[in-house]
Amino acid sequence: MSHLWDRLAEAKSRLAPVQSKYRVLFEDPSQPDSPAAVLVPDPNWMAAALAGGILPPIETYLRDRDVPDGQPKEHPYAEPIGVMTEEQAIEYLIQKDISPAVWRDYAGNRCILRIVPVELIPSDRSFRNAWRVCQQTQTEMAA
Amino acid sequence: MSTIIATTLSNGSVSVPTATVVNGSAKAWCKYNMVSSTVIGNSYNISSLTDNGTGDTTHNFSNVFSSAEYAFTACSSNAGSTDGRHIFNSTTPPAATGCRIITVNSTQAVQDGNYVGTTFHGDLA
Numbered sequence: 001m002s003h004l005w006d007r008l009a010e011a012k013s014r015l016a017p018v019q020s021k022y023r024v025l026f027e028d029p030s031q032p033d034s035p036a037a038v039l040v041p042d043p044n045w046m047a048a049a050l051a052g053g054i055l056p057p058i059e060t061y062l063r064d065r066d067v068p069d070g071q072p073k074e075h076p077y078a079e080p081i082g083v084m085t086e087e088q089a090i091e092y093l094i095q096k097d098i099s100p101a102v103w104r105d106y107a108g109n110r111c112i113l114r115i116v117p118v119e120l121i122p123s124d125r126s127f128r129n130a131w132r133v134c135q136q137t138q139t140e141m142a143a
Numbered sequence: 144m145s146t147i148i149a150t151t152l153s154n155g156s157v158s159v160p161t162a163t164v165v166n167g168s169a170k171a172w173c174k175y176n177m178v179s180s181t182v183i184g185n186s187y188n189i190s191s192l193t194d195n196g197t198g199d200t201t202h203n204f205s206n207v208f209s210s211a212e213y214a215f216t217a218c219s220s221n222a223g224s225t226d227g228r229h230i231f232n233s234t235t236p237p238a239a240t241g242c243r244i245i246t247v248n249s250t251q252a253v254q255d256g257n258y259v260g261t262t263f264h265g266d267l268a
Binding site for chain 2: 002003004005008009012017034035037038039040041042043044045048055064065069070072073075076093096097098118121123125128129131
């Protein structure tokens with residue numbers, strides 16, 4: 001099995017980038033004073049996710065979290081998974097790039113993670129460091 | 144995908160070990176804009192960016208580094224102003240899985256960058 005880095009290089013040479021129509025808005029419960037963060041999927045990564053046959057199973061990344069630095073990791077050599085939808089790719093990315101404290105372990109009542117269309121992210125960043133996840137389900141802005 | 148196994152690359156007059164090419168290549172890079180929203184223009188080996196706040200962005204790697212012992216360089220510009228941007232590692236130390244950096248203006252206040260470019264060099268997992 002080729003290395004993930006090589007597969008990413010090959011994918012970048014043949015796949016057109018895909019700008020996701022979603023963003024993931026989240027708050028870190030361990031840093032209650034920090035503003036809401038926005039996860040922005042990479043267009044080349046999204047193209048690879050939608051094409052299939054390039055990215056490793058998400059479980060390999062989760063297991064690699066427990067592997068100390070300098071020790072061999074599983075995900076670069078894992079058998080690639082198949083085609084994902086954009087929604088599945090976003091769920092994959094949440095597990096990969098956001099702390100489990102946000103998407104798995106949080107037990108509070110407050111909504112701290114939302115997958116939203118990109119147009120619901122405010123374009124005016126004047127008060128960026130005051131953004132919080134909107135608690136209303138029907139809203140014109142997510143933050 | 145095909146594989147060429149070679150220890151040296153040459154154009155007939157100049158030679159370079161393939162190890163030099165592989166080890167010296169940037170293992171990840173990203174060009175992005177932060178002004179109206181975080182938009183990734185182009186990249187390699189980046190799965191996502193996390194916009195943590197004004198001028199504060201985490202790069203998440205697709206293929207992680209073997210450890211946090213990697214080097215990175217970055218630059219940033221500002222739109223419509225001579226007030227250039229400087230870029231630093233944030234107080235969060237780099238990790239094998241990602242690197243958090245901040246952009247600041249000439250008064251050392253965090254501020255969004257218009258054209259931010261980053262490259263990361265090191266050993267991959």
